[in-house]
Amino acid sequence: MAKYKKYDYSQSLLIPVSLEDQLMPGTLEFAIHTLVERRMDMSVFDVKYQNDETGRRAYDPKVLLKVILIAYSRGLISSRQIERACCENVTFMAMSCNQRPDHSTIASFVSSMKDQIKPLFRDILLVCEQEQLLGGTFFAIDGCKISSNASKEWSGKIEDLKKKKEKIECKIKSLVEDHIEVDKTEDTVEEQMSTSREKQIKRLQQQADKVEKWLTEHDKKIGSNGKELQSNVTDNDSAKMHTSHGTVQGYNGQAIVDSKHQVIVHGEAIGKGPDNDNLPPVIDGAKENLQNIGKAKDYFEGKVLTADSSYHSIPNLNKCHEEKLDAYIPDNKFRNRDERFSSRVGYRPRSKKFSFADFQYDRDQDQYICPNGKRLKKNTKPRQYKGKLLKSYVSKETDCGPCQLRAKCLRYKDAKRRHFTYYADASGNNISQAMVKKIETEKGRKIYPQRIAIVEPVFANIRVQKRMDKFNLRGKIKVNIQWLLYCMIHNIEKIANYGFA
Numbered sequence: 001m002a003k004y005k006k007y008d009y010s011q012s013l014l015i016p017v018s019l020e021d022q023l024m025p026g027t028l029e030f031a032i033h034t035l036v037e038r039r040m041d042m043s044v045f046d047v048k049y050q051n052d053e054t055g056r057r058a059y060d061p062k063v064l065l066k067v068i069l070i071a072y073s074r075g076l077i078s079s080r081q082i083e084r085a086c087c088e089n090v091t092f093m094a095m096s097c098n099q100r101p102d103h104s105t106i107a108s109f110v111s112s113m114k115d116q117i118k119p120l121f122r123d124i125l126l127v128c129e130q131e132q133l134l135g136g137t138f139f140a141i142d143g144c145k146i147s148s149n150a151s152k153e154w155s156g157k158i159e160d161l162k163k164k165k166e167k168i169e170c171k172i173k174s175l176v177e178d179h180i181e182v183d184k185t186e187d188t189v190e191e192q193m194s195t196s197r198e199k200q201i202k203r204l205q206q207q208a209d210k211v212e213k214w215l216t217e218h219d220k221k222i223g224s225n226g227k228e229l230q231s232n233v234t235d236n237d238s239a240k241m242h243t244s245h246g247t248v249q250g251y252n253g254q255a256i257v258d259s260k261h262q263v264i265v266h267g268e269a270i271g272k273g274p275d276n277d278n279l280p281p282v283i284d285g286a287k288e289n290l291q292n293i294g295k296a297k298d299y300f301e302g303k304v305l306t307a308d309s310s311y312h313s314i315p316n317l318n319k320c321h322e323e324k325l326d327a328y329i330p331d332n333k334f335r336n337r338d339e340r341f342s343s344r345v346g347y348r349p350r351s352k353k354f355s356f357a358d359f360q361y362d363r364d365q366d367q368y369i370c371p372n373g374k375r376l377k378k379n380t381k382p383r384q385y386k387g388k389l390l391k392s393y394v395s396k397e398t399d400c401g402p403c404q405l406r407a408k409c410l411r412y413k414d415a416k417r418r419h420f421t422y423y424a425d426a427s428g429n430n431i432s433q434a435m436v437k438k439i440e441t442e443k444g445r446k447i448y449p450q451r452i453a454i455v456e457p458v459f460a461n462i463r464v465q466k467r468m469d470k471f472n473l474r475g476k477i478k479v480n481i482q483w484l485l486y487c488m489i490h491n492i493e494k495i496a497n498y499g500f501a
Contacts (some may be wrong), residue, residue, distance in 0.1 A: 009168075013100065017090065017093075018059070018097065018403060019093065019097060020094070020226070022090055022091055022094035023094055023095075027148065027496070028070070028073055028492070029070055031183045031430075031490060031492055031496035031499075032070055032489075032499070033066060035127065035195050035495070036065055036066050036477075037071070039123060040126050041119065041123060042062050043311045044116045044119050044120070045061040045116055058187060059099060059101050059105060059133070061109070063097060063192055064106065064109045065109075066095045066096070067082060067092060067101065067106070067121075068082065068110060070091065070095050071085060071092070071153060072468070072485055072489050073493070074466075075468075076471065077465055077467075077468065077470075078103075079103040079104070079106040079110070079483075082103070082104055083101065083106060084099045086094055086470070089099055096144070098334075100425060107417040110473070110481060110482065110485070111478045111480075111481065112133045113481050114201045114477050114478075114481060115155070117201055117481045117484045117485070118289075118484070120488065121267075121289070121487065121488055124293075124294040124491050124492060125265065125289055125491065127499070128494065128495060129493055130447060131498070131499035133260065133261045133263075134260060134265075134497060135258055135260030135261075136236075136282055136303070137304060138260075138301075138304045138450070138454070139255050139257065139258055139259065139265065139304065140256070140260035140305045140306045140307070140451045141255070141257070141305065141306075141311070141455065142255065142257075142307065142308060142451075142459070143252045143254040143270070143275055143278060144253050144462075144463060145241045145250060145252050146250050146251060146252075146253055146468070146469065146470065146471060147248040147249060147470045147471070148235055148238045148249060148250040148470065148471040148479060149473060149474050150249045150473060150474060151249060152232075154232055154233040154234050155232045156230055156231065157228050157251060158215070158219075158228070158231065160232065161211055161215060168208045168211070169202050169208055172201055172204045172205055175197055175200060175204070176201060176280060177199050178402060180199065198491055200444070214233045214486040219232035223261065224315075225393040234474065235430075235475060237251075237271045237475055237479070238250055238251055238271050238273045238474075239251070239272050239273055241273030242273065250471065251270060251273070252270045252271070252272055252278065252472060252481050253267065253268075253270075253462075254267065254270055254273060254282045254285045254457075255459070255487060256283070257455045261498055262455075262457060262458055262494065263491050263494050264458060265286045265289060265290065266282055266286035266289050266481070267484050268281060268285055268384065268489035269476065269479045269480045269482075273309045274309040275307075275316075276310070276311070276313035276315065277315040278311070278320040279307065279315070279319055279320070280315060280316070281324075282324060286300075287323075298324075298326070300325055301323065301324040301325075302324075302325075302326060303325060303326060304328070305326065305329075306327075306328045306329070306448055306450065307324045307328075307329045307451070308329075308330075308451065309331055309332040309334065310332075311329050312329045312332065312435065314328065314431070314432065317329065317432060318431065321431060323385075328434070328438065328444055328447050329439075330435075330439045330448060331436055331439075333355075334367050334439055353409060353410075354370075354405075354408055354409045355412070356422070356433060357436065358370075358371050362375075368393050370395065370409065370418065371405060372409075374379070374395060374396070374399040374400075374403070375395070376393040376395045376418065376420075377394065378391070378392065378393055379392040390421060390422075391421065391422060392421040393419060393421075394418070394419035395417045397416045397417050399417075400417045401417075421471055445487055462490060466486060466490075468486050471483075
């Protein structure tokens with residue numbers, strides 16, 4: 001006959017626990033505890049509390065920040081999950097000194113840190129600098145699209161939202177008419193259906209009122225190109241963005257990373273999918289952070305910066321030129337021109353028309369020479385457009401008419417001549433084409449691929465290891481707080497692994 005160990009749930013168990021002994025040197029929780037207690041200026045929270053003479057004692061911001069950082073490092077983002085961990089997990093009990101803050105306190109603390117989050121992030125960045133974790137010579141920038149606490153079903157242009165409201169009202173009208181007909185009968189089943197219909201009418205009416213209120217309080221969202229962007233009723237700061245996993249309603253989490261130990265120099269959540277003008281605010285934010293830890297204004301001058309092809313745009317390239325950055329940002333066709341990818345199916349050369357790169361520039365005459373040897377002269381004088389220098393060149397109709405290569409050169413069959421326009425830098429050079437040529441040099445092809453090993457592991461750590469796959473707050477300010485907290489815990493991990501801890 002089988003024998004089993006006896007057990008008795010009525011027995012008592014006394015376990016002496018030293019909270020301080022749970023924070024072992026070399027662990028992430030020890031690094032968080034030490035940094036918050038000794039290296040971060042937590043006095044920035046004092047202005048939030050007015051309970052020095054009256055009122056209940058508040059939870060110490062040190063305790064709340066420690067709990068939130070260790071929770072985020074373990075993939076706990078919900079305030080209720082964090083509250084539960086403080087009651088059940090010994091490490092969380094040690095970090096909170098067994099004070100067990102409730103979920104509403106935790107949620108309120110996170111969402112109200114807009115004035116404190118940047119100073120705290122800079123405190124951690126300063127420690128990274130003091131621990132010699134910053135190389136300061138090579139940086140990479142990228143973004144990851146993360147869904148937010150908003151539904152893409154409530155997105156659209158103003159006219160789309162008006163039509164949605166009208167559609168809901170039509171549905172309500174139809175249900176009300178059915179409800180009136182049912183009231184005339186005495187069928188029990190119909191009465192039950194009527195109750196369900198009443199709830200549906202109430203829910204739809206709330207949705208219609210919500211859209212109506214939103215429309216009266218908000219105007220059209222206009223993009224940098226002057227066209228209307230899609231708005232969102234739930235979170236108008238978020239954007240509908242296309243990803244490899246489909247379309248999401250959310251934010252683009254940007255980060256600029258130092259190459260030495262993958263420390264994040266600046267992070268920012270932007271409610272915009274395309275990266276064509278995301279580089280300037282991120283560079284400005286990084287400069288501000290570095291100046292606050294004692295770096296010079298021209299710190300980025302001469303430094304290497306890499307970004308993928310989604311950042312290849314005139315505003316971004318102009319910013320790199322203004323900051324005198326040694327930038328490497330390819331266009332979206334650079335792999336098609338790379339001989340190393342010629343054997344791959346996805347990159348096989350196709351029959352195509354001549355591109356801008358097929359035209360040679362004669363600097364002395366300020367003219368372009370086409371593949372057939374004909375010249376394109378300046379169409380007009382260089383002019384300013386949206387604050388940028390615009391140059392235009394055009395060929396002669398007599399040259400293009402009888403040309404044997406017109407089918408590969410002209411965009412349309414009935415086109416009479418070839419012309420192109422581009423943005424130029426202050427000296428008149430085509431900054432986009434200059435970057436294309438820079439990437440195709442031996443140095444450019446050696447430097448640019450290093451970007452992947454610098455910035456991509458950062459997003460892998462945040463999104464996979466930390467399980468940050470959705471922002472649970474609404475509004476750019478609150479979402480940016482959450483993104484910076486994750487950037488902070490990433491940097492704290494670097495300190496724990498390579499620094500004093």
